[in-house]
Amino acid sequence: MSDVPETLTQKEWVAGLRDGRLLGQRCSACDNETATPFAACPACGERALETIELPTTGTIYSETMIAVAPTAFEADYQIAIIDLDTPGNARITARIADDVDIGETVELVDVLEVTDPVPVFG
């Protein structure tokens, strides 16, 4: 993965998502992976984090239906926590295009532009 930023910021994460890429971080101390930017590893607190490009495919870990939506969103819709296809334990919360169940495989299919872009899997 050639052109990943050395330090992943929210701005770069958003730019990556708009290009159909999922950027994340890998901890240099414990190899924990995250699918969104952190200042320090959420598993061990290490601050040396390497930017990585994550696969855009994964498996539904958990899902729920949103019946009462926050401002700018229209209910009802399904969101899910997706275990990305990576050896670390990077998970991402995303909007779901169609109905999915736990254990189903999904991929990044779209980006929903609200105030900030939201990944859509299906």
Ligand SMILES: [Zn+2]
């Ligand atoms: Zn760590």
